[in-house]
Amino acid sequence: MQSMDWDDAFANMAYVENSHLLPDFWANRAASYRAELSDRRLEEDIPYGDEPRQKLDIVWPDGAPKGLAVFVHGGFWMRLNKSHWTDFAEGMRVAGWAVCIPSYTLTPQARIAQITREIGRAITVAAARVDGPIHLAGHSAGGHLATRMLCNDCPLEPEVQARIEHTLSISGLHDLRPLMHTKMNETLKLDAQEARAxxxxxxxxxxxxxxxxxxxxxxxxxxxxxxxLLPMMWQGLGVAARHQIEGSHNHFTVLEGLKLPNTPITDAFLGSAKLKGTDT
Structure with missing residues (x-):
């Protein structure tokens, strides 16, 4: 049997032309967006812990928030921060939601299990500032962190977890075991016990x-x-779960619709999308 090339399986940037330019592009575009927001619409660097990266931003809507939307960034738990993604709050902000974007300690300074706990603390701090339902979203590694908030060993207190109305995992990683067979694991340091947990x-x-x-x-x-995989597993455990394959988007363009209201992916973040043909 031919062995799987797991490094290639997760090599998103290798299959996107000029992908090495994207981090600076995202950072500059997000900075321009922040410059356009008034002080009453943006609250930056709210601490949720004592470590340098344990900070979050909240982008506020024009009126009273309908609830709290949380977007957790990706980067294979190894790179990037909240400041790359501020403009992706706009679709939910226009829809009336307060949008929280947290940073977190990166590997190898933190193990993935610790990062999961950090995101739990970030959501708890944001939830104390915003009333109403909570919607979670995360991209790639952030999709992993968002869906971990729904698990039986979730770091959230029950009263916060009970407010979670909908979760959107965008290109999320829900089975971490294959990552043990990649060069990335020199940084991630996953072992079998942690990968399963x-x-x-x-x-x-x-x-x-x-x-x-x-x-x-x-x-x-x-x-x-x-x-x-995750909707197939969890639907059998009583979760109203579904999946959607959107067009020909790559791992990065799939996020672009979050910048606008009334797009399919923003509607999915709201939990109101009507998916076509791929519900599981």
Missing amino acids: ESAVLRDPVCAGTLTCWVGGGERPEFIRQTS
């Missing part, structure tokens, strides 16, 4: 909210597989 597909869900897993049709096959 941190894989949402191997845990029981406890949140009563709904789940949407979303992926671009032009992404690496492993991300498409992982997107379909």
